[in-house]
Amino acid sequence: MTKIISVNDLSYQYPDADRPTLNHISFEVNAGEWVAIVGHNGSGKSTLVRALDGLIDFKSGTVTVAGTKLSPESVWLVREHIGMVFQNPDNQFVGATVADDVAFGLENAGVPRPEMQQRVQDALEAVDMWQFAEREPSRLSGGQKQRVALAGIIAMNPSIIVLDEATSMLDPHGRQTVLSVLQHLRRSNQAPTILSITHDLSEAAQAQRLLVMDNGQLISEGTPRAIFSDEQLLESTGLDLPFSTKLSQQLAKQGLIAPKHYLTDDELEDWLWQLHLTM
Structure with a gap:
């Protein structure tokens, strides 16, 4: 299978920290695979995905995305492959309406208007938000906002979608709606690679493979069935059953x-x- 992400011996320590947040991390992700990264707060999950997108300036180790080694010179090329959905969707809204917000990235990329309009509609229909296209984002519920944020990423058609605790602030219905959209995307002809950071193991169970982090280290990886059967591992890392x-x-x-x-x-x-x- 084609490797779309390769991380080799990645380490990073924040300037004011007394220990590394990432400590010699190595793993690979196949194209089209759904991988969930789990671990307690402070284990290094969010720092890891920020490293993949060039949002932190790590000095030790390498990150390769879609065949391009991440560097200050290549960071924008790497970012063309990655769409990030964060915990708080309000931080991502820039448009006056839902449709404007979804179109923002396409406009910056110079997509012709007729194509842009179609991609905006397709993306909003994919997350069941087309009927809210002219609504102000601030007037949406939390679950609706997160679906719009996801639509903005879908419209850009990245090969990798990263969700950084993107469902943690949603109620069960909103969380399941977002996860259903991801499952639908995975059944499409151009299924994206998905990296999801979550502390909800019921959510992580929908992934094909889990990476378990603890104190900045990758301590285990495997299928949800293998990881969740190891109660000692879950207990030692502070993860709920x-x-x-x-x-x-x-x-x-x-x-x-x-x-x-x-x-x-x-x-x-x-x-x-x-x-x-x-x-």
């Missing part, structure tokens, strides 16, 4: 023993339904 694991533990106290391997929410629901049919 996914909802399905917690429910399985409560069911066990009632004498209903689920399979020992990790079950996603859907798999646990299927298992409970089959169990119900045999009772």
Whole structure:
């Protein structure tokens, strides 16, 4: 498979810090893959993705994106491949209307107006926000704002979408709406690579692979099933158990023993339904 991101021996320490925020990090991401980066607050997750986009001036290690080694000279070329969605969408709004905001990046890129208008509409329809195209962004709900921020990235059609705790401020419905949009994108013909930073392990379970960070180090990586089955790892890194694991533990106290391997929410629901049919 084609490698779209390659990080080799990356280290970084903030000037006023007493230890590195990133400590010899190395990993690769395949094109079209969804990778979730998890870890407790202060583990280095956000600093890591900021390094990928050239937002911090690291001195040790290398970052290569879509075949281009990141450097001060190549940073704008690298950024053409990456769309970032941050925790607070208000910090990303620049347009007077929703449509204006989504069009902002396209205008800067010199996209012809007819194409720009179509891409704006397509992106807003993809996140179910076209009906709000003429609305002021400040009058939207938190979930709607985050969908508009995501639409602005979709319109630019980057090969990599990075979500930095982008769903942490949303209610469950808003979070699921954003995740559903990402799942839809992954089923498209030009599925983007997705990097999502999250502390919500139920959300991380939707990714194909997890990177687990602790104290600036990458301490484990694997499928959600492999990571979530390692309760000792989750406990040592201060990560909460996914909802399905917690429910399985409560069911066990009632004498209903689920399979020992990790079950996603859907798999646990299927298992409970089959169990119900045999009772």
